[in-house]
Each structure stands twice: as C-alpha cells, then as structure tokens.
Amino acid sequence: MLNEIKTAVVGLGNRGMSLLKYCILPREGVRVTAVCDVYEDRREKAAQMVTEAGQPAPFVTGDYREILNRSDVDAVVIMTAWESHLNLACDFMKAGKYTAVEVGGAYSLDDCWRLVRTYEETGVPCMMLENCCYGRDELMVLNMVRQGVLGEIVHCQGGYRHDLRDEISFGRENRHYRFRNYLGRNGENYPTHELGPIANVLDINRGNRMVSLVSVASKAAGLHEFLLREKGPEYDASQMRFAQGDVVTTIIKCARGETICLTLDTTLPRFYSRGFHVQGTKGMYMEDNHSIFLDGQDNAYDFKWKEKWGNAEEYRQQYEHPVWKQYLEEGVRGGHDGMDWLVLGDFFHAVRTGGPVPIDVYDAAAWMSITCLSEQSVALGGAPMAIPDFTNGQWLSRAPWDAEAAR
Amino acid sequence: MLNEIKTAVVGLGNRGMSLLKYCILPREGVRVTAVCDVYEDRREKAAQMVTEAGQPAPFVTGDYREILNRSDVDAVVIMTAWESHLNLACDFMKAGKYTAVEVGGAYSLDDCWRLVRTYEETGVPCMMLENCCYGRDELMVLNMVRQGVLGEIVHCQGGYRHDLRDEISFGRENRHYRFRNYLGRNGENYPTHELGPIANVLDINRGNRMVSLVSVASKAAGLHEFLLREKGPEYDASQMRFAQGDVVTTIIKCARGETICLTLDTTLPRFYSRGFHVQGTKGMYMEDNHSIFLDGQDNAYDFKWKEKWGNAEEYRQQYEHPVWKQYLEEGVRGGHDGMDWLVLGDFFHAVRTGGPVPIDVYDAAAWMSITCLSEQSVALGGAPMAIPDFTNGQWLSRAPWDAEAAR
Numbered sequence: 091m092l093n094e095i096k097t098a099v100v101g102l103g104n105r106g107m108s109l110l111k112y113c114i115l116p117r118e119g120v121r122v123t124a125v126c127d128v129y130e131d132r133r134e135k136a137a138q139m140v141t142e143a144g145q146p147a148p149f150v151t152g153d154y155r156e157i158l159n160r161s162d163v164d165a166v167v168i169m170t171a172w173e174s175h176l177n178l179a180c181d182f183m184k185a186g187k188y189t190a191v192e193v194g195g196a197y198s199l200d201d202c203w204r205l206v207r208t209y210e211e212t213g214v215p216c217m218m219l220e221n222c223c224y225g226r227d228e229l230m231v232l233n234m235v236r237q238g239v240l241g242e243i244v245h246c247q248g249g250y251r252h253d254l255r256d257e258i259s260f261g262r263e264n265r266h267y268r269f270r271n272y273l274g275r276n277g278e279n280y281p282t283h284e285l286g287p288i289a290n291v292l293d294i295n296r297g298n299r300m301v302s303l304v305s306v307a308s309k310a311a312g313l314h315e316f317l318l319r320e321k322g323p324e325y326d327a328s329q330m331r332f333a334q335g336d337v338v339t340t341i342i343k344c345a346r347g348e349t350i351c352l353t354l355d356t357t358l359p360r361f362y363s364r365g366f367h368v369q370g371t372k373g374m375y376m377e378d379n380h381s382i383f384l385d386g387q388d389n390a391y392d393f394k395w396k397e398k399w400g401n402a403e404e405y406r407q408q409y410e411h412p413v414w415k416q417y418l419e420e421g422v423r424g425g426h427d428g429m430d431w432l433v434l435g436d437f438f439h440a441v442r443t444g445g446p447v448p449i450d451v452y453d454a455a456a457w458m459s460i461t462c463l464s465e466q467s468v469a470l471g472g473a474p475m476a477i478p479d480f481t482n483g484q485w486l487s488r489a490p491w492d493a494e495a496a497r
Numbered sequence: 498m499l500n501e502i503k504t505a506v507v508g509l510g511n512r513g514m515s516l517l518k519y520c521i522l523p524r525e526g527v528r529v530t531a532v533c534d535v536y537e538d539r540r541e542k543a544a545q546m547v548t549e550a551g552q553p554a555p556f557v558t559g560d561y562r563e564i565l566n567r568s569d570v571d572a573v574v575i576m577t578a579w580e581s582h583l584n585l586a587c588d589f590m591k592a593g594k595y596t597a598v599e600v601g602g603a604y605s606l607d608d609c610w611r612l613v614r615t616y617e618e619t620g621v622p623c624m625m626l627e628n629c630c631y632g633r634d635e636l637m638v639l640n641m642v643r644q645g646v647l648g649e650i651v652h653c654q655g656g657y658r659h660d661l662r663d664e665i666s667f668g669r670e671n672r673h674y675r676f677r678n679y680l681g682r683n684g685e686n687y688p689t690h691e692l693g694p695i696a697n698v699l700d701i702n703r704g705n706r707m708v709s710l711v712s713v714a715s716k717a718a719g720l721h722e723f724l725l726r727e728k729g730p731e732y733d734a735s736q737m738r739f740a741q742g743d744v745v746t747t748i749i750k751c752a753r754g755e756t757i758c759l760t761l762d763t764t765l766p767r768f769y770s771r772g773f774h775v776q777g778t779k780g781m782y783m784e785d786n787h788s789i790f791l792d793g794q795d796n797a798y799d800f801k802w803k804e805k806w807g808n809a810e811e812y813r814q815q816y817e818h819p820v821w822k823q824y825l826e827e828g829v830r831g832g833h834d835g836m837d838w839l840v841l842g843d844f845f846h847a848v849r850t851g852g853p854v855p856i857d858v859y860d861a862a863a864w865m866s867i868t869c870l871s872e873q874s875v876a877l878g879g880a881p882m883a884i885p886d887f888t889n890g891q892w893l894s895r896a897p898w899d900a901e902a903a904r
Contacts, residue, residue, distance in 0.1 A: 241722070244765060245715045245744035253797035304711040304879040308652045309754025315648065315778045337652035337776065339748045339758045341879065347716025351746045351758070358651060358776050359792035361802040369744065369765050371722045379786045380803060385766035390660035395768040396787060399806055472711040472748065472881040 195461020241372025248284025307335030602868020648779030655691025
C-alpha cells in the first residue's frame with residue numbers, strides 16, 4: 091500500500107488544469123511531484139497551483155521524457171492533445187509508471203494494438219479516464235440492467251451531442267487540438283463518453299465484444315456558417331473547409347447480436363446530451379426525456395406519455411447504484427456532476443493497492459478503435475469495418491465490469 | 498370537376514375498415530361503389546357499412562380484377578397486405594383509375610421501377626397515403642424549415658417506434674401480414690411514416706435525392722420472449738424463429754450531403770414515437786421531448802434543459818402550418834390525430850379536379866425502396882447500397898412539396 095502517491099500531471103490545457111485543481115490536488119494521499127506541458131505559461135501556472143495547494147514545488151518540464159525515469163513519480167495522468175495520448179501512455183508504461191490517460195479516439199488500429207501489447211509486455215496497468223462510466227444516471231441504468239429489470243438488452247444508443255463551435259472555431263488561438271482535427275478528419279472522433287457506459291451495459295470485453303461498424307457523415311456546414319457570422323469573411327478560418335461532417339452516425343454490431351447507434355454532433359446549435367438509451371425485452375431507459383418504460387407497468391398506447399417525462403426519478407431510490415449511494419453520503423466533489431472525482435478515485439485506488447484498473451487497455455483499445463474505423467467507413471461510403479478482438483479471446487471469460495469492485 | 502367520386506375500396510382489414518368508416522364514407526362528394534377483400538366476412542361487413550351510411554349497395558367481390566373495368570369506379574383506395582400493394586396499384590393505373598395506396602415497403606427495386614414506369618406509360622396518378630406527412634407537428638416543423646428558422650438542414654432522424662408485439666404475435670389468428678413478414682424478412686420494413694415528413698423537409702425528389710444507405714439489425718429477442726410469456730411453450734409460434742431483428746438502424750446519405758437516421762423498433766416494450774428530429778445550422782426540433790432549440794436564443798450550456806421540454810408549443814401560434822390552421826377551424830376529423838382525413842382529402846381533391854397527387858409514384862418508389870435495400874444491406878453486414886434515382890434526373894428541377902398547393 092502506498093501512503094502517498096507521487097503523481098505526474100502531463101498536459102495542462104483546460105482539461106488538465108481543471109482536473110489538477112478540483113480532483114488531484116485536493117485528494118488525500120496524492121502529491122503532485124511533476125507537471126509537464128509543451129507551453130511554458132501552462133506549466134508555470136500549474137506549478138504555482140501545486141505550491142499554492144501547500145505541496146512542495148514540483149518538477150517542471152516541457153518534455154515528458156524527462157519524467158519517465160524519475161524515482162519521485164509513481165503514477166502519471168496524461169491529459170495532452172488526442173494525437174499524443176497513446177504514445178505517452180506506452181512510454182510511461184514502459185517506464186513502469188501507473189498510467190491514466192484522458193479520453194479520445196485512435197488514429198490507427200496499430201496504435202490500439204501497441205497499447206495492448208505494451209501492457210502485456212510490461213504488466214503495468216493503464217486506465218482510460220472515462221468519467222461517464224461513473225455518471226449517476228448511467229450507473230443507475232447499469233444497476234437496473236444487472237438486476238434484469240430491462241430484460242435481455244437488445245439495442246443501445248448514445249451520442250456526444252455538444253455544441254463545441256466556439257471551442258473548435260477559435261481553437262488555434264486557444265491552442266486546442268480540436269481545430270486541426272476538425273480540419274483534417276471526418277469520423278466519430280469522440281466515441282467514449284457514450285460508448286463506455288454502453289460497453290458496461292453490454293459486457294463488452296467481458297462476455298461480449300463489438301464485431302463490426304458502419305459510419306456515415308453528414309456534410310460540414312455548421313462551423314463555416316458560425317465563423318462567417320462571428321468573425322466575418324476576412325478571418326482566415328472563415329474561408330477554410332472543415333473535413334469533419336457536422337453529424338456522424340455509427341452503428342456497431344456486437345457478438346451477442348446487440349446493436350449500438352452512436353451520434354457525434356458537435357458543430358450545430360443544440361442542447362447538451364449524451365443521448366443514453368437502453369432497450370431490452372422488458373423495458374427501456376431514455377436520457378433525452380429521462381424516462382423509464384417497463385413492460386406490464388407502462389402502456390405502449392399511452393399517447394399522453396409526455397406526462398411521464400422525467401419519471402426515471404421515481405426509480406432513483408430503488409436503483410441508485412451503490413457507488414453513488416455512498417458518494418452522496420460522503421459528498422459529491424469535483425467537476426462534471428461528480429464523475430471526474432470518481433474516475434480518478436478508482437485510478438488512485440488501483441495505484442495505492444497495486445491492483446488492476448477498472449477501465450483497462452483492452453477497453454481503451456476497443457473503444458478508441460471506433461474512431462479510426464469510423465473514419466475508414468465514412469471514407470468508403472459507409473462500408474462495414476471489422477472491429478478487432480483486442481483481447482484475443484479473453485473476452486469470452488473475463489468477468490463483467492463492476493464499479494464497486496474497483497473501490 | 499367530378500361532383501361525385503365513385504370509389505372502390507380494396508383491402509378491408511383493420512386499416513381498411515377504419516379508413517372506410519371514418520374517412521371515406523362520411524366524406525361529401527365521395528360514394529363507395531365497390532368493396533373488395535379476399536375474406537368474405539370482411540367484404541360483407543364493409544358492404545353493410547356502406548348501406549348503413551345511406552349509400553346504395555356497392556359491388557362486392559373477392560377478386561380486385563373484377564373492379565378494374567367497371568365504369569362506376571373513378572378511383573380506388575388500396576389497403577391490402579404489403580405484398581400486394583404495387584401489383585394492385587399498377588393494375589388499377591393501367592385500367593385508368595386514380596389510385597391511392599396505403600403505406601408499406603417494397604420487396605424489390607424492380608417493383609418500384611414498375612410503379613414508376615406504369616405511371617409514365619399510363620399518365621394515371623397514383624398517390625401513397627402517407628398520413629404522417631400531414632401530422633400537425635411534422636407540418637409545423639416543415640413550416641419552420643421553409644422559413645429558414647432552423648438554418649441549412651444537415652441531419653434528420655426518425656423512427657417507427659411502436660410496440661406491435663401483440664399484433665404481430667397473434668397475426669395469423671388475425672390474418673395479419675406482419676406475422677409472415679417478421680418470420681421471413683429482416684430489414685427496415687416500414688420506413689415511410691418517418692421518412693415521408695423528412696423527405697419533405699429535405700426536398701427529396703424535389704431538388705435533392707437519397708443516394709445511398711447502410712442498415713444494421715439487432716438480434717430478434719422480443720417476440721419470442723413475449724410469445725413464451727403470453728402463450729406458453731406449447732403454442733407453436735412460441736418455438737418459431739423470427740428473422741426480423743428487434744431494432745433496425747438505417748443511415749441514408751443525400752445528394753446535398755444531409756444524413757437521415759431511421760430506426761425500426763416494433764418488437765420491444767416502449768412508448769410510441771416517430772422520433773422526428775431535425776437539425777440545421779440555426780436550430781433543431783426533437784419529438785421525444787417536443788423541444789425546439791434556436792441558436793442565439795437558447796443556451797447550449799443550459800444543463801437545466803429539461804425545464805424546456807415541451808417548449809415547441811411556444812412556437813405553435815407563430816409556425817402552425819396553414820393547412821392545420823384551416824383544419825382546426827373546420828374541425829379535426831377521422832383517426833390518427835386527424836392525419837388520415839387530410840391525406841385522403843388531398844387524394845380525393847386530385848381525383849375531383851383531375852390534377853396531380855401530392856405524394857406521387859416517384860416519392861412512393863424512393864421511400865419504399867428503402868425497405869428492400871435495407872434488407873440487402875443487413876444481409877451483407879451493413880454494406881452500402883445505392884438508392885436509384887427513380888426520377889431519372891427530374892429531381893433536379895421539380896418544385897418542393899407543398900401541403901397547401903394540393904388543396
């Protein structure tokens with residue numbers, strides 16, 4: 091058992107700063123011993139934050155390789171640009187550091203395999219920080235699924251439906267990786283916020299696996315119109331052509347026969363939603379009107395269904411996930427409705443105990459592979475793409491994901 | 498101008514009886530001169546309904562071919578089983594009768610082409626009775642789209658999400674065509690209720706067209722479990738394997754770059770929804786929480802969005818479609834929230850004036866082709882299928898659909 095986890099934080103943009111401030115520095119038994127970002131202003135600000143939190147001044151660097159062999163680093167949290175996630179993760183695993191990596195999508199299947207093989211060669215755990223696996227509603231629905239309330243699960247939907255036009259359009263000024271990614275790529279670039287919780291519902295890599303996908307992108311109209319309006323035609327980005335379609339729809343087929351429909355929807359005006367939607371032979375849950383429909387209890391021909399919108403709250407007490415019951419008693423902390431605190435808590439728990447991480451390299455590889463496979467499918471007019479079995483058959487016998495077991 | 502439209506009604510199951518009773522017999526200027534069904538009990542009951550409505554006894558037959566050459570028939574309304582729709586429609590067009598045909602999906606592209614060619618050779622109009630094109634919400638949203646309120650339209654979704662387990666499972670006893678179709682086929686078997694209104698929003702066949710699709714089906718679990726529970730294991734259908742997946746997701750790409758995502762979802766417990774969803778560069782509409790989000794007016798980061806559920810009603814007065822404004826003044830009639838009355842009204846108006854029908858053979862062929870193309874795509878693991886241009890280039894210059902112009 092480690093009494094104090096000496097932690098490096100790599101990547102200090104908006105996300106890195108936020109997690110550092112709200113979910114890492116205030117955590118008992120964790121000390122930040124190194125901060126790293128390619129931009130000097132960011133790393134200096136982070137170092138200041140560490141000392142202001144009453145911790146000794148951390149090692150500060152612009153090159154993560156200077157951290158790899160430091161003996162005052164047990165674990166690393168990587169929150170850099172998408173393109174560098176797997177490179178850094180593999181290097182830190184090889185250096186023997188417990189590794190946490192923020193979410194994103196892969197650029198090639200080979201990179202996903204490299205992540206898996208590096209883990210298998212080094213035995214060093216690497217966890218993807220998919221906070222939405224710890225969402226309160228997502229865990230309540232998972233709990234209902236595990237108790238059989240929704241019957242045999244047949245179909246799930248989810249999305250990353252989030253108006254990011256501001257962030258993407260002015261991304262260069264903010265040194266944000268989304269700008270260049272939206273200029274050059276076209277596919278499901280951010281699948282894991284919805285796919286993670288769905289993968290848990292469907293036992294992906296744990297009795298089930300994703301076998302194939304198709305992906306189709308709409309035209310790209312949102313960003314261009316937004317930039318013209320906000321910056322005028324003289325602004326150079328107003329004349330750029332973004333490759334990324336506004337809405338990308340992906341359908342995944344699973345080994346047990348379930349379908350998953352994902353929607354990336356980030357460059358049109360809309361309200362935020364992860365579009366979480368689970369259907370089984372006995373009932374369904376739908377995020378967008380927060381309703382639960384149960385066979386024999388609700389009436390399919392009830393055309394006044396809208397009076398039931400929000401009725402999922404009626405099931406809260408009975409099906410609140412144990413992790414959240416305890417969390418609510420202790421007090422919800424950190425950002426994103428408390429999910430960030432939980433996901434990092436599970437990572438540090440694994441580091442502290444030297445145990446396995448709950449979202450591992452097989453999950454990360456499978457979930458991230460959706461991005462590059464989606465790009466290929468879009469490019470080929472929606473052609474089906476095979477999703478590799480990154481576990482090489484271990485999925486047939488691995489035990490289902492359990493948010494409780496990790497704590 | 499025809500003062501009295503002499504009408505044959507062919508196909509007298511639940512749907513046929515209902516339209517006959519509520520939308521055809523009570524209509525001024527329309528007389529039912531022939532009724533036809535392969536089942537004697539149905540046609541006798543229909544004939545009785547006609548005389549009870551105060552009309553002379555109609556010609557009664559079990560063979561539609563006996564109606565083809567009757568001089569006391571100006572128009573025919575076909576509401577038979579899916580498999581016979583296009584056969585009958587073509588025969589009636591060849592016989593010179595104005596033809597209306599209930600909705601369904603095609604079994605082959607060749608049948609769609611035959612419908613188009615028969616129209617082009619005979620010049621006799623044939624209308625698909627897609628009542629949902631006349632839905633109050635669908636027309637309000639179309640009105641908003643035409644006025645540019647939602648900006649450039651980029652993505653639409655829709656579904657036929659209707660728990661039909663009762664109807665399908667006991668379909669043989671009720672002589673219903675869905676039973677055999679669900680046993681043998683697997684695809685998007687009923688696309689037009691959602692696709693019709695979306696096609697109008699996207700100007701399909703009128704400045705735009707659908708170019709390709711992919712389609713993926715989930716496993717079939719709902720009907721089997723339902724039958725076992727409702728009828729027990731001894732009932733023969735409880736041991737049958739249904740080919741039709743519970744949920745079929747289809748993505749269509751259009752010539753102007755829009756995507757359409759369709760969901761068939763008819764064999765799991767759920768509330769009814771057509772899942773109508775329209776997204777443009779200035780805003781969106783979503784049926785499942787009946788909300789409208791407008792850029793610059795609503796806030797994407799408003800995490801209390803659920804307090805806005807149902808806010809589409811706030812736009813009702815401003816954007817109610819003129820057809821519905823007038824209809825509400827006259828009084829809503831017939832079934833399915835008044836849509837049935839409107840769609841048949843447009844058909845009989847066309848017959849009366851000898852004019853064109855608002856939903857014509859090109860629309861019917863394009864919309865119905867989704868079914869057989871979806872079956873093929875599902876069978877080939879989601880492979881992309883080309884959607885023919887049934888207009889042979891006329892779509893480039895045909896004027897947009899106008900619910901008002903037809904009246």
